[in-house]
Amino acid sequence: MLKTTVSILAIAGALAATSTLHAQDGQWSFSVQGGPVYSTGGDVHRGPSFDGSVLLGLDPGSLPVDVDAKSFDDVYGDFMELSVEAIYRKDSSLSYFFGLRQMQSDEGILRVGTVADSLPLNGRFSDYDDLGLYGGVRYHFVTESKWQPHVSVQLGIKEVDEITASFSVPDVTFVDPYQGALTNAAFYDDSTVWSGGIGFGLDYRASETVVLGVETGFYMQEALDDNDSVLDVLGLGALNDEGDMEFMPLRFVANFEF
Template sequence: MKAMVIAALALVASPAVHAAGPEAGRWSFTLFGGVDTPVSGDVHTGATVDVPDLGPLNPALAGVAAQLRIGSRSHARVYDMATVGGLSVARAVSDRLEWFGDIRQTRASRGRLQVGDAFVPALNTALPVYGGFSAYKATSIEGGARWYFMEAGAARPYVAARLGATRTDDIKATFEIPDAGITIPDAPFYSSNWAVSAGVDLGVSVPVSARGSFVAETGIRYVDSLDGDDSAIGPLGLASINDTGRRVSVPLTVALRWDF
């Protein structure tokens, strides 16, 4: 990101500023980076299941029953804001329309939070259950069209639509009931998979040299459901909680574009 800012300042300092941007028949290359904030979608849904014997999870609790009460937890609560970066290539059909294709990586640090509780009738109390989820890592390959509202000017606003696929790396989860001495470490939760992704962009391109532009963009992104792995949580009756994973987010990026 620092390198992009330095390059942008260097372009701004060039003596002549022209109407860079789409020009029929020309190609362009763009380097972008920023943040991506989830606004909808769950990492897991909720479920309530009876566990007749906690002994397999902690031998000291053999014969003790409990009720697991897991609540839904969103991408925003588990991962919060992610970083995003990538490359884009476009070819202009006219001075206002271009087709583009890009590759983008999205990453968010691992998250840990309370995901529910375990009610133990013998103690007449509820013990907190915590979940720790490995980092969210996704790679998107998408293409689409971008329409500029004007052919020239100090700033060129545009709208774009995109469609493609996103590969999300596998996600593991560690579940803990500290007060009961129970830990299920690194349980498979989602398997790596490809899913449909799409989005709409709104942005503005500001020419800073004969062929260079500084671009700011936002929009909305959608990634379809992930591939749940029930090998560890299925025997607990929680197989349904990872039948989700879809993600809706709002990116905010800046970019350097070069037309050639």
Template sequence: MKKLSIVAALSLALASPAALAAGPQPGKLSLSVFGGIDAPASGDVHDGAIAPVPDLGPLNPALAGVSAELRIQSRGHDEIYDLATGYGLEFAYGLSDRSEVFGQLRYTETDDGTVQVGGAFVPALNTELPVYGTFSKYKALTVEVGYRHYFMQPGATRPFIAGRLGATQTDDIRATFEIPDAAIAIENVPFTEKKWAASAGVDVGVLIPVGERFSITAQAGVRYVADLEGDDSAIGGLGLGSINDTGSRVSVPVSVAARFDF
């Protein structure tokens, strides 16, 4: 009987929500530190355009008097940039043991990206030469607020769903365009300006209690950032001023966080 009593007491202690009560509580604050990856899914870095160039001489003196037609095609974030890294801080305030509001500061960065952006048709040669573009790092700072709802009772591993709204400041992007077969390069020119744009997202995830005031959170979601502001100071003269009037980004972030409840 004594052994049965001990086993029963241990079982009750392990099953008790108070033993691992990490997670939202009414009127309580929490701090989360997170990091992960952010995969671009859709959204164009630039649009397409067809622009005649009457004389290639200003770009390469050896081609003075030779005309061409630039045939630029649209290219997406997922075609130019690889996985981004993302990390940041989040503060949350519990509305109940199943819901909370939060504010989040997040930084996202990718490496430079290079891709063929189109071709340059040269009538004199009756051929189209490939045009390549290299775009500088995508770096963005996001400030958002949101609401998160948890399922199941405190003390257990708890799935949740969340929504968020805010703004994202994307650093200016510079570009280098090259036509290697014609020895033409337009190097490190302004492409988009540094700008704040609206952002939003949804998440699904799970909170895993580790202690009474500490838990691990894993989540994935979808993020949207609105269009950027094009800088035509260098490419406008080539008839390409319309290609950077875009820049919206849809991505899929996956992150892990350490959460501390107070």
């Protein structure tokens, strides 16, 4: 009898302990997330060739310019991301979430082409900065340990700040009005774009109310709104007919349940 009672108490204790490893049905929580974002696809601009003789007041056809296509990774390198998220746990396996997220990177300075077969054509692109709202659903693979993997799908909308571009050749001054026009020239307008993707993550229950985790995934956003007001003057209106991006974040998550 005593052994049976002890066994029942042990099983009940184990079940009680296990129950604290999982969020309760109908429970709300919020999380803070942040980390680097790696661009995996998408170009900032194309790579056309054109006659740049007008930039220096030379005879037509005397100054070939070759522009190289540059990706978001080429221009900006890694991005940084910060977000806050609210989560509703419908049951042990399913939760819904919505949040506010910012992604940012400092200006990009790089060589973007070649002038007269030897001179470098340099470009400077202003900071990348966006702010977006998103929502989605997350499926949790329930385990009897403190570790729980999950997958998610989400859809969102972003406001991306305008991007300007400056182009120069070392020790060379373009003739007016091109010197001024190609300094902080409009390149992409303020843009509203859709974004979405799938995520994969792993959570660790640190306490009854705190869950730590890491998440990555594959995401994309549609093309930015190009501004050709300056580029059209040089016949380069197609240079920035790009602006869509694919990316992979590495998010570190702190989730607080209440």
